[in-house]
Amino acid sequence: MFKFLKQVTDYAKGSVEAAKYIGQGFAVTFDHMKRRPVTVQYPYEKLIPSERFRGRIHFEFDKCIACEVCVRVCPINLPVVDWTFNKSVKKKELKHYSIDFGVCIFCGNCVEYCPTNCLSMTEEYELAAYDRHELNYDNVALGRLPTKVTEDPMVTPLKQLGYLPKGVIEPHDLPKGSQRAGKNPQDIVNNK
Ligand code: SF4
Numbered sequence: 001m002f003k004f005l006k007q008v009t010d011y012a013k014g015s016v017e018a019a020k021y022i023g024q025g026f027a028v029t030f031d032h033m034k035r036r037p038v039t040v041q042y043p044y045e046k047l048i049p050s051e052r053f054r055g056r057i058h059f060e061f062d063k064c065i066a067c068e069v070c071v072r073v074c075p076i077n078l079p080v081v082d083w084t085f086n087k088s089v090k091k092k093e094l095k096h097y098s099i100d101f102g103v104c105i106f107c108g109n110c111v112e113y114c115p116t117n118c119l120s121m122t123e124e125y126e127l128a129a130y131d132r133h134e135l136n137y138d139n140v141a142l143g144r145l146p147t148k149v150t151e152d153p154m155v156t157p158l159k160q161l162g163y164l165p166k167g168v169i170e171p172h173d174l175p176k177g178s179q180r181a182g183k184n185p186q187d188i189v190n191n192k
């Protein structure tokens with residue numbers, strides 16, 4: 001008799017536990033049913049990269065002094081600086097410059113240490129190519145101005161979800177005066 005009662009009690013306890021977990025599961029499901037989808041409809045919608053995003057490197061040929069600092073600070077000695085020495089002016093003359101983005105890890109060291117600031121990181125991240133050799137950008141390709149998500153008329157640019165007001169998932173229509181879930185980069189810098 002005692003054994004039977006214990007079995008009934010254990011069964012009841014188990015049922016209560018199971019009901020609790022099912023309830024928790026449904027609570028999560030219902031909570032998500034209230035929200036809008038967060039999927040970005042790429043390529044019709046694109047997220048605006050953050051301010052210090054490290055995308056494709058831009059290179060200004062005229063500013064380069066062929067010092068090769070970028071090669072020395074690169075963890076894989078990647079930039080190829082092809083130069084000749086001009087004896088008449090006793091200066092190096094840059095012939096070609098290239099970076100292979102199939103190998104580059106976008107660490108930004110070359111940009112950081114270039115003494116003439118002829119390298120800069122852009123917000124361009126769409127570098128997909130059919131042939132890996134196409135990722136080896138020469139000075140002409142590196143000198144091309146970057147494409148911007150905000151300047152493409154075919155694309156709806158979306159703010160990063162971290163900067164949206166609290167509880168708002170739909171990035172298209174922000175209620176005025178609502179508090180942001182994440183801080184804007186300038187607020188972090190100014191300790192607001
Ligand atoms: S560090 Fe700058 S100036 Fe020097 S070779 Fe590299 S890109 Fe040119």
Ligand code: SF4
Pocket residue numbers: 070073074075076077078079099103104105106107108109110111
């Ligand atoms: S971003 Fe980094 S890995 Fe790429 S070329 Fe510059 S230093 Fe090298």
